[in-house]
Amino acid sequence: MSDIALRVHGVSKRYLLGVPPPTTLLREHAALWARRMLQRRRAPALTEFWALRDVSFDVRRGEVVSLIGRNGAGKSTLLKILSRIIEPTKGRAEIHGRIGSMLEVGTGFHPELSGRENVYLNGAILGMRRWDIARRFDEIVAFAEIERFIDVPVKRYSSGMYIRLAFAIAAHVEPEILILDEVLAVGDAAFQRKCLGKIGSVARDGRTVLFVSHDMNAVTTLSQRALWLADGCLVDNAPVRDVVGRYLATLAVDMPRGERVLAVPDDVPVGITAARTLGPGLEPVDVLPRSSAVLVMLDGHVRRPPRDDEEYFVALDVHGADDGRLFRTHNVEQRWFAAVPREPGAFRLSCTIPAELLIPGRYRLGLIVGIAGRQHVQEVYPLLEIDVVQDRLVANVWSGHVGVVTPRCEWKLMDA
Amino acid sequence: MTLPSIIQPTRGLARPDLHALWQFRELLYFLVWRDVKVRYKQTALGAAWALCQPLMQMVVLTLVFGTFARLPSDGYPYAAFVYAGLVPWTYLSTAVAAASTSVVAEQAILTKVWFPRLLLPLAAIVRPAVDFALSLAAAVVLLAWYGIHPAARLLELPAWLTLEAATAVGLGLWLSALHVRFRDVQHVIPLLLQVWLFASPVAYPVSLVPERWRWLYGLNPAAQVIEGMRGALLNKPNLIMADLPACVALVSVTLLAGALFFRSIERTFADVV
Numbered sequence: 001m002s003d004i005a006l007r008v009h010g011v012s013k014r015y016l017l018g019v020p021p022p023t024t025l026l027r028e029h030a031a032l033w034a035r036r037m038l039q040r041r042r043a044p045a046l047t048e049f050w051a052l053r054d055v056s057f058d059v060r061r062g063e064v065v066s067l068i069g070r071n072g073a074g075k076s077t078l079l080k081i082l083s084r085i086i087e088p089t090k091g092r093a094e095i096h097g098r099i100g101s102m103l104e105v106g107t108g109f110h111p112e113l114s115g116r117e118n119v120y121l122n123g124a125i126l127g128m129r130r131w132d133i134a135r136r137f138d139e140i141v142a143f144a145e146i147e148r149f150i151d152v153p154v155k156r157y158s159s160g161m162y163i164r165l166a167f168a169i170a171a172h173v174e175p176e177i178l179i180l181d182e183v184l185a186v187g188d189a190a191f192q193r194k195c196l197g198k199i200g201s202v203a204r205d206g207r208t209v210l211f212v213s214h215d216m217n218a219v220t221t222l223s224q225r226a227l228w229l230a231d232g233c234l235v236d237n238a239p240v241r242d243v244v245g246r247y248l249a250t251l252a253v254d255m256p257r258g259e260r261v262l263a264v265p266d267d268v269p270v271g272i273t274a275a276r277t278l279g280p281g282l283e284p285v286d287v288l289p290r291s292s293a294v295l296v297m298l299d300g301h302v303r304r305p306p307r308d309d310e311e312y313f314v315a316l317d318v319h320g321a322d323d324g325r326l327f328r329t330h331n332v333e334q335r336w337f338a339a340v341p342r343e344p345g346a347f348r349l350s351c352t353i354p355a356e357l358l359i360p361g362r363y364r365l366g367l368i369v370g371i372a373g374r375q376h377v378q379e380v381y382p383l384l385e386i387d388v389v390q391d392r393l394v395a396n397v398w399s400g401h402v403g404v405v406t407p408r409c410e411w412k413l414m415d416a
Numbered sequence: 417m418t419l420p421s422i423i424q425p426t427r428g429l430a431r432p433d434l435h436a437l438w439q440f441r442e443l444l445y446f447l448v449w450r451d452v453k454v455r456y457k458q459t460a461l462g463a464a465w466a467l468c469q470p471l472m473q474m475v476v477l478t479l480v481f482g483t484f485a486r487l488p489s490d491g492y493p494y495a496a497f498v499y500a501g502l503v504p505w506t507y508l509s510t511a512v513a514a515a516s517t518s519v520v521a522e523q524a525i526l527t528k529v530w531f532p533r534l535l536l537p538l539a540a541i542v543r544p545a546v547d548f549a550l551s552l553a554a555a556v557v558l559l560a561w562y563g564i565h566p567a568a569r570l571l572e573l574p575a576w577l578t579l580e581a582a583t584a585v586g587l588g589l590w591l592s593a594l595h596v597r598f599r600d601v602q603h604v605i606p607l608l609l610q611v612w613l614f615a616s617p618v619a620y621p622v623s624l625v626p627e628r629w630r631w632l633y634g635l636n637p638a639a640q641v642i643e644g645m646r647g648a649l650l651n652k653p654n655l656i657m658a659d660l661p662a663c664v665a666l667v668s669v670t671l672l673a674g675a676l677f678f679r680s681i682e683r684t685f686a687d688v689v
Contacts (some may be wrong), residue, residue: 015687080686084423084530087683092424099421107528110450112457117450124446125529153457 004096005177005208006059006082011054011091013077013232047375051077051154053232054091061096064199064209066219066240068247069229075212078229079103082210085173097208100126100175106166111155115146118154122169143194144168165190171198171224180211184228196222216244257286257385262367264378269304270312270340271378277386287387290360292409294353294386302344302371310371312340316351317366317381318358325366326404330352332372357405364416421628430679436532443531452546466547467554467662470502477502481619492650496562500646501618503555507548508580508638509609514540515588516605520595523689533682534675537588541581548577555649569648576644582667583637589674593681596689617642622655636657637667 052074059065062260067075080086082093083101108119108125119140123133124279133140143149144164146157154162180199191292203209213219219226219240226243228236236243257277264271288294296316306312314331331338331349341347366381456462474495481487482494489497518540519526519533526533552573559566595601610657616638625633633639634656640663647654 080527081423085527085686087425088423089425092422095421101529104528108525110454112454113450117453120568120673121446121450125525125531127440127443127531130442 003061004058004094005061005063006057006096006210007094008058008078008082009056009092009094011052011078011081011088011093012050013074013081014089015049015051017047017049052081052231053086055232055234056091056227057227057234057237059208059210061208062203062206063225064203064211064223066204066223067210067212067229068214068216068219068226068243073229074232076103076181079210079212083179086409095177097176099177100170100173101179101180101181102126102167102170103179104179105107105163105170109154109162109166112153114142114153115150115157118165119169122166123173126173127175128171128173140165140168140172143171143198160191161176167191167195169197171195171202173209177208177210180209180235182212205340216248220244256382258284260384262378262380264301266303268302268377269306269371270369271301272298272300272314272367272380274299275365275367275383277365285391287384290358290390291355293355294358294388296351296353296365296384298349298351298367300340300347300349302341302347305342305344306371313370313372314340314349315368316383317368318353319364319366319382320361320404322344323339326363328368354408357407359375359406360388360390360406362387417552426683429676430683431677432534432675437534440531440535444535444539444542447535448542448546448681449504451539451543455640463550464644465576466550470499470506470551471554473502473506474499477619487620488624490623490652492564492652493562496564497621497646497650498534498619498639499555499558500649501642503548503551504576504580504640504641504645505613505616505618505648506551507544508584508641509613510544510547511541511584512587512591513605513609514544515584516591516595516601518588519592519685520599520602520689526689527686533685534589534678537585537592537678540589541584545577545581559649566649572648573645576641578649579590579637579644579664579667580641582671583641586667586671586674589671589678593674593678596681596685612636612638618647630656631659635663637663637665 010149055074067078077086079101080087080103081088082095083099083103085103106122108122109123113121116137119137120130120133124130127237141150142410144161144167146161149157149161154165157165178199196218199209199211205221209222211222223240223291225237225238226240226247227234228243228247236246259274259276261274262272264273276284276297278297279288280292282295298314300314302312311332315328317328318326320326329351331340331351338349341351363386364382365384365386367378367383368376369378370376427566456465459465461468477498478495479582482498487494515537518536556566556570591601591605615636622630622633622639622643639656640660643654643656646652
């Protein structure tokens with residue numbers, strides 16, 4: 001008998017984006033199938049998105065493990081796969097024991113039914129037996145503190161009552177492995193403490209808990225170990241204090257500056273592998289005076305030559321401090337033509353952001369690589385961060401800036 | 417200790433997981449129970465609405481086809497004749513429509529909890545059976561008023577109901593699975609039901625169908641079920657009994673293939689819905 005509760009091995013999940021935009025009309029599917037039949041290969045209009053890439057880890061019986069990472073890192077996708085709601089595209093997971101998951105508070109609650117009726121309905125949806133629910137009914141109601149309202153339709157409940165009842169049911173399902181997604185984010189402080197206490201006692205009973213939370217206090221008090229997901233990859237798997245420390249550190253100064261190496265998956269036809277912001281002496285810098293141009297150097301690689309009707313492009317976005325995009329610039333335009341080579345191999349592109357264009361402040365660059373008019377194959381934001389600083393102050397000259405850019409506009413005093 | 421359950425990509429056809437269905441049998445009960453409860457909450461007439469639909473249709477059809485168009489009714493009072501056909505037809509059409517939309521209707525649960533997805537179309541065909549029972553009881557009363565006493569042949573009804581439920585599930589499995597990907601299905605169902613109503617002996621007797629086309633007519637499971645239930649209620653000879661085995665075979669194939677199809681694509685439901 002092993003003491004492993006969960007064994008996840010190489011789990012990946014792919015989504016095909018834009019297949020076809022409204023996925024639910026027969027006519028478009030017919031067109032897509034016809035295209036596939038003719039080309040024998042998947043139509044190129046499909047963009048792949050890997051929500052999870054090759055995630056592997058084990059969870060021992062009785063362990064409380066938290067899952068952290070930014071929004072969109074793949075945490076919920078992983079929990080859905082372990083709950084059998086969606087299937088992985090690759091990899092496998094072994095689950096030793098009865099699993100109970102709560103990905104949402106009050107799934108299947110019907111507003112017209114009373115609290116009592118919803119306890120039975122929700123319990124059944126979560127996999128409880130009727131006699132099990134009946135046996136624990138009083139306990140559930142007491143935990144939720146809604147004794148007086150148990151026969152009132154839940155549509156008349158306050159949101160707090162609703163959440164308390166929902167959590168109370170889920171907390172009494174008593175699976176061997178409990179999976180929770182962000183359930184601590186709801187309810188008032190007193191109820192959150194109660195939930196934390198319940199999760200702690202579940203763990204003391206020797207049951208396994210895997211939960212997602214953005215509340216680092218809850219994460220460190222409840223779990224022994226943390227898994228950190230970023231962009232679908234498991235980047236850290238260690239004792240909780242270490243992982244949380246490293247995670248918080250990147251949240252604070254996560255911005256890459258100066259130069260950066262980028263990982264490009266093998267199946268991407270073209271990609272940028274390194275990016276640098278260079279100063280006048282061609283050394284990587286991240287703080288530049290307003291009077292000097294910003295030179296962005298991009299190293300890339302063509303893995304697969306474009307088809308005859310295809311053209312690769314590289315673009316840079318410049319974002320202001322509030323994350324709003326100021327402008328985008330492409331490598332190929334009417335005024336200049338720096339096309340990506342068509343044959344496989346390395347290439348290098350440079351882009352000059354003119355001097356005296358940006359007002360002093362903090363800027364973030366974003367990178368887009370793709371096939372013109374078809375799809376994006378690489379998107380990195382933020383790519384690099386730069387600070388533009390005021391270099392000199394000239395007396396009696398207006399040095400304040402209004403707006404976001406200061407292009408060189410020529411002013412002349414004309415004869416009246 | 418329980419055996420490990422394995423999660424991995426499945427390929428090809430998947431067989432229905434009867435063990436999981438049995439484990440979740442109480443959820444089937446609760447889904448039906450919820451729909452029955454919710455259906456008549458905050459209504460003044462409550463369950464009486466279950467009777468209104470077939471009774472109203474009986475009045476309209478009797479007026480239009482019985483009185484104005486003077487359609488034959490095999491010698492029975494037209495109202496009794498048409499009501500005996502409406503009872504099975506109302507169940508079949510409600511069950512098919514409900515089963516077909518059952519998966520998409522529960523998308524909120526589908527994307528958050530795992531349970532055997534087959535329960536959804538199954539629950540959808542069980543729920544209208546409650547209304548069916550009520551309108552069947554009303555039929556017996558109505559027929560007694562016309563002096564028709566069905567007696568022993570009522571025992572045939574469970575067999576016909578089984579065929580009818582199998583038809584509804586079989587179609588429901590196909591349509592509900594397709595509905596997840598193609599919302600076109602919700603537009604097809606009313607059309608299908610309208611054509612099907614006129615292709616079935618609800619408003620007219622089977623004897624009106626030309627004899628050389630009866631074999632084809634008898635393959636229509638709705639025709640079999642309506643003729644069968646009406647025969648049992650009115651104690652009337654069944655004119656398409658000879659085609660029953662072929663029809664049962666057709667329904668069985670639809671049902672089994674539907675179950676395989678449903679199981680094979682249910683793993684993508686939560687991704688697509």
